[in-house]
Amino acid sequence: MPAEPSSVNLEEWFDRLEDSGYRLTKPLRVVAEVMAKNSYCTLSPTEVYDLGREHYPKLGLVTVYRTLEKLEEVGVIQRVHQAGGCNSYIAAPSGHQHLLICRNCGRVEYFQGIDLTDLVSRVEAKSYYSIQDHWLQLIGLYKSCQ
Amino acid sequence: MPAEPSSVNLEEWFDRLEDSGYRLTKPLRVVAEVMAKNSYCTLSPTEVYDLGREHYPKLGLVTVYRTLEKLEEVGVIQRVHQAGGCNSYIAAPSGHQHLLICRNCGRVEYFQGIDLTDLVSRVEAKSYYSIQDHWLQLIGLYKSCQ
DNA sequence: CGTACAATGAAAACGATTTTCAGTTTCTGT
DNA sequence: ACAGAAACTGAAAATCGTTTTCATTGTACG
Numbered sequence: 001m002p003a004e005p006s007s008v009n010l011e012e013w014f015d016r017l018e019d020s021g022y023r024l025t026k027p028l029r030v031v032a033e034v035m036a037k038n039s040y041c042t043l044s045p046t047e048v049y050d051l052g053r054e055h056y057p058k059l060g061l062v063t064v065y066r067t068l069e070k071l072e073e074v075g076v077i078q079r080v081h082q083a084g085g086c087n088s089y090i091a092a093p094s095g096h097q098h099l100l101i102c103r104n105c106g107r108v109e110y111f112q113g114i115d116l117t118d119l120v121s122r123v124e125a126k127s128y129y130s131i132q133d134h135w136l137q138l139i140g141l142y143k144s145c146q
Numbered sequence: 147m148p149a150e151p152s153s154v155n156l157e158e159w160f161d162r163l164e165d166s167g168y169r170l171t172k173p174l175r176v177v178a179e180v181m182a183k184n185s186y187c188t189l190s191p192t193e194v195y196d197l198g199r200e201h202y203p204k205l206g207l208v209t210v211y212r213t214l215e216k217l218e219e220v221g222v223i224q225r226v227h228q229a230g231g232c233n234s235y236i237a238a239p240s241g242h243q244h245l246l247i248c249r250n251c252g253r254v255e256y257f258q259g260i261d262l263t264d265l266v267s268r269v270e271a272k273s274y275y276s277i278q279d280h281w282l283q284l285i286g287l288y289k290s291c292q
Numbered sequence: 293c294g295t296a297c298a299a300t301g302a303a304a305a306c307g308a309t310t311t312t313c314a315g316t317t318t319c320t321g322t
Numbered sequence: 323a324c325a326g327a328a329a330c331t332g333a334a335a336a337t338c339g340t341t342t343t344c345a346t347t348g349t350a351c352g
């Protein structure tokens with residue numbers, strides 16, 4: 001059931017950004033590439049900044065923040081919530097998948113095949129809430145971290 | 147399946163804190179009371195600070211941070227992760243329950259009766275991870291926020 | 293009751309994120 | 323191609339939440 005991190009189609013990311021009216025600039029490309037190449041692990045803005053500067057030293061940290069925001073808005077990356085902090089991002093898998101994260105190294109796998117819609121509507125029927133979203137995440141240790 | 151927020155037994159909280167070697171001071175009592183009285187909604191450190199000062203104006207924000215840390219450590223409150231930020235806390239329900247949060251007002255219900263252990267061991271068997279924890283949260287709108 | 297030490301609050305330090313702003317780059321229409 | 327409008331950039335400064343420091347206070351234990 002766990003799946004290899006879906007290899008990212010960078011061109012599709014760029015298409016989505018353009019469709020949303022964003023301009024394809026050099027810094028944006030650099031940040032997107034960093035996120036795409038590291039689609040198997042979580043990265044904080046500072047880590048993205050450092051990796052990006054290896055290819056494009058002029059890159060500014062402010063731009064990294066702004067670009068991550070755009071990438072999240074168009075849905076190609078997603079924020080990851082962990083006990084140690086909630087400022088990391090990772091390439092978003094296609095479709096609705098759930099995260100399996102290593103508490104130690106931040107490595108990620110996805111798993112799918114879990115249908116929670118049934119559960120969700122049961123809970124909804126018995127509560128005063130209209131449920132819009134759900135969030136399932138498994139936390140553990142990757143083999144080399146055990 | 148959703149349950150009313152378990153009414154909190156403050157004395158039990160104090161017992162747990164003492165058992166862990168913490169001293170029962172006035173500021174700690176104030177912070178604990180705030181969390182206990184608001185067990186149906188999430189509160190940020192600043193909100194706890196403001197509410198606490200209504201009863202005890204000398205209360206310092208630093209103490210709020212330190213006390214929330216203690217309350218979390220002994221397991222009577224838990225941190226809540228939301229899109230808008232991950233710095234809110236709420237009284238922890240007894241046993242393993244899952245959260246249903248209103249995206250708008252922060253109001254919370256719990257639901258239980260979902261056994262994920264089966265799923266977890268299936269995923270574990272097919273991945274390179276040893277799974278230690280899981281995390282399921284439903285996000286929606288409470289009736290008065292719809 | 294008195295002592296040891298955890299806990300407190302104010303101020304300062306800190307790190308992460310946001311705002312400001314002047315200059316640059318990208319895209320659009322011609 | 324090219325000019326102009328608007329989006330985007332990077333550096334510095336401002337801001338926000340959180341942590342550290344430290345002198346003082348309060349609590350629990352003997």
